[in-house]
Amino acid sequence: MKSQSILIENGKIAEIGPLASKSKSADETIDCEGKIVLPGLINTHTHLPMTLFRGLADDMKLEEWLTSKIWPLELKLTPEACHYGALLGCLEMIATGTTTFLDMYFFMDEVAKAVAAAGLRAYLSCGAFGEEGSDLERKSKENTKQLMKFLRELNNPIVELAIGPHAPYSCSPELLMWSNEIAQKEHAILHTHLAETRIEQARAQKDHGMKEIEYLDKLGFLHPNLVAAHCVWLSKNEISILAERDVKVSHCPVSNMKLASGGVAPVPEMLENGVTVSIGTDGAASNNSLDMFESMKICALVHRAHRWDATILPAQQVLDLATIQAAKALGISDKIGSIEGGKHADLIIIDARIPNLAPLSENTVISNLVYSANGHNVDSTIVDGKVIMKDRTFLTLDENTIYDRTSECARKLAEQLG
Numbered sequence: 495m496k497s498q499s500i501l502i503e504n505g506k507i508a509e510i511g512p513l514a515s516k517s518k519s520a521d522e523t524i525d526c527e528g529k530i531v532l533p534g535l536i537n538t539h540t541h542l543p544m545t546l547f548r549g550l551a552d553d554m555k556l557e558e559w560l561t562s563k564i565w566p567l568e569l570k571l572t573p574e575a576c577h578y579g580a581l582l583g584c585l586e587m588i589a590t591g592t593t594t595f596l597d598m599y600f601f602m603d604e605v606a607k608a609v610a611a612a613g614l615r616a617y618l619s620c621g622a623f624g625e626e627g628s629d630l631e632r633k634s635k636e637n638t639k640q641l642m643k644f645l646r647e648l649n650n651p652i653v654e655l656a657i658g659p660h661a662p663y664s665c666s667p668e669l670l671m672w673s674n675e676i677a678q679k680e681h682a683i684l685h686t687h688l689a690e691t692r693i694e695q696a697r698a699q700k701d702h703g704m705k706e707i708e709y710l711d712k713l714g715f716l717h718p719n720l721v722a723a724h725c726v727w728l729s730k731n732e733i734s735i736l737a738e739r740d741v742k743v744s745h746c747p748v749s750n751m752k753l754a755s756g757g758v759a760p761v762p763e764m765l766e767n768g769v770t771v772s773i774g775t776d777g778a779a780s781n782n783s784l785d786m787f788e789s790m791k792i793c794a795l796v797h798r799a800h801r802w803d804a805t806i807l808p809a810q811q812v813l814d815l816a817t818i819q820a821a822k823a824l825g826i827s828d829k830i831g832s833i834e835g836g837k838h839a840d841l842i843i844i845d846a847r848i849p850n851l852a853p854l855s856e857n858t859v860i861s862n863l864v865y866s867a868n869g870h871n872v873d874s875t876i877v878d879g880k881v882i883m884k885d886r887t888f889l890t891l892d893e894n895t896i897y898d899r900t901s902e903c904a905r906k907l908a909e910q911l912g
């Protein structure tokens with residue numbers, strides 16, 4: 495739409511149209527002349543406090559990356575470090591136009607406090623792990639129950655619970671199904687990692703005599719409220735099962751490329767089969783940014799490079815994956831994901847009078863947003879009708895304190911790692 499105004503009332507989009515006369519009685523008016531208003535972007539897979547590890551462990555093989563760096567670093571994490579890491583992640587998302595995200599990590603009550611202070615919309619899950627009967631499994635269940643209690647008390651309508659069994663290879667079948675039951679009972683999103691690497695699929699074959707998604711289907715784990723990150727190593731039969739069970743896939747192209755998980759997720763086949771696909775950045779240790787504009791562009795390019803086909807995943811479709819399809823993945827496409835009357839006002843404003851977006855016309859705007867824009871072209875961010883960044887000034891968070899505290903936390907962590 496061109497030359498329209500958007501009236502926001504009580505956190506929702508009340509009206510769209512030529513509303514110049516109404517602007518006189520508004521509490522606040524934002525002039526968007528020469529700017530583009532988009533629905534806020536939705537990141538369907540991340541680990542917010544991992545911003546602390548940004549740049550600490552790069553250029554390594556996946557197994558070595560996990561065993562010699564990430565897992566030892568995670569053992570040293572404190573609630574305070576997770577809080578400031580989450581605040582840094584919030585700053586980056588606000589700055590780059592993400593208004594809603596799905597997260598999984600540790601000390602999630604500290605993440606919830608950070609997200610509530612930032613004013614972002616989020617679904618938060620505790621990463622759960624452990625073999626059957628192990629202390630780790632018991633602790634994981636406790637952590638999830640504690641997060642449920644904490645979010646209930648926080649009572650913030652835009653910070654909601656998700657349930658996060660880490661992956662089929664790191665959770666006992668009992669823990670997977672316990673998580674599944676809680677998610678169904680609480681009407682919460684079930685959030686996990688699936689089929690990220692070839693080694694993982696080989697292990698499923700060895701342990702269960704079948705592919706990972708076939709194993710989960712047999713367990714009864716696959717439901718429409720499941721958001722599964724990665725889904726790189728899939729057979730045709732597994733794609734059919736995901737479609738049949740209406741499982742939502744969070745495609746993380748940058749993380750998959752950086753960690754050299756091998757192969758490219760069969761996103762065109764998933765879309766052809768009717769699977770709801772959205773985009774995730776994954777944590778900042780494996781990306782290393784949370785910029786969804788960057789992930790959109792790489793999503794569009796990686797499948798073309800892989801297939802030698804410049805026509806797959808056109809710009810509009812990629813933008814849809816990061817907005818309305820992602821809203822569908824989270825079960826809230828009636829509430830966010832597009833600019834429509836009655837929906838929550840989760841909006842971003844992009845300055846188009848900037849070298850990489852000029853010249854602007856109706857014919858080039860979508861292409862330019864996907865192929866030329868970057869997150870730092872966003873100049874204002876609005877969530878649930880509340881302006882949380884205006885003209886590139888953060889209105890809810892003190893950025894300098896966050897830079898100082900996260901530098902300190904990251905330095906301590908690096909020292910402990912030796």
Ligand SMILES: [Zn+2]
Nearest residue numbers: 687723776777
């Ligand atoms: Zn992940």
